[in-house]
Amino acid sequence: MSTPTPPGGQSMSEQVVTLVKRLREEVPDCVASGVIDMSTGMLLSVETVDSHPAEVLDMLAAATLELFQGRTVVMIEGIFKERRGIVSDRHYFQEILVNSDNLAHLFLRIDSTDEVVAVVVCRKTVNVGMLFAQARRVLREHGQL
Template identity: 50%
Template sequence: MSLDKALAVAQSEIPECVATGYVDMVSGMLLGVKTVDSHPGEVLDLVAAATSDLFQGKNVVEIERLFDKSRGITGRNHHYFNEIVVFSSNLIHVYVRSKRNPDHAGVFVSRIAANIGMVLVRARAAMTHCEAAAN
């Protein structure tokens, strides 16, 4: 399945989903996107940059380093932040780090009326298809 197809399936299966995307956090590029509305390229570019900041921003990396240090973990690139949920005034934004490639993340955006439990369950399931398609 192609990444575009995986994102389209995710959008159809996640409750009240208005947008899906898949981000390469190293390059800062949005590798794929599916939305119900059209958005300017600058907005989509910012989504990719924001996703990268959420998972790999300076302070997040430092927190993860300190967690490793306090647990006696050395020489391993381990990530503690794997899922981030942001509630805005009218949307639920779910960011999921790829298990296959920790430098990739899925972005799933649903209307605020959606059941958050179902959004999370379906976003996690969709992520496995997106990961397979991106590799």
């Protein structure tokens, strides 16, 4: 018995690969993109202009998990939600931008599920407003995962 194909004709795996490809192609100065499953900590798909050892990519997935759902981060989210009177299982932090010496790393939770994060890595010269705008546009146009 085969897995049913969702509306739009693509399987979940194909949707993830398509999203990663679109992010890589459509976000300005993008050198890498990926999608991480926060429930397992696994990198579901990645596309990059350079080759990287599997260990580095696995560490990216683990770091993303810690960045969004580490113990201290979850405690801070809980305090913020409590102080603002928010009663929800939805995570408070939805987007995180990290700048390194040469790169800008944008991490975005996918609206359809808190458990999936898209990552876009761009040259540091990127216009940060365009980085956010284009990444959000691609996620919005891509629709539900």
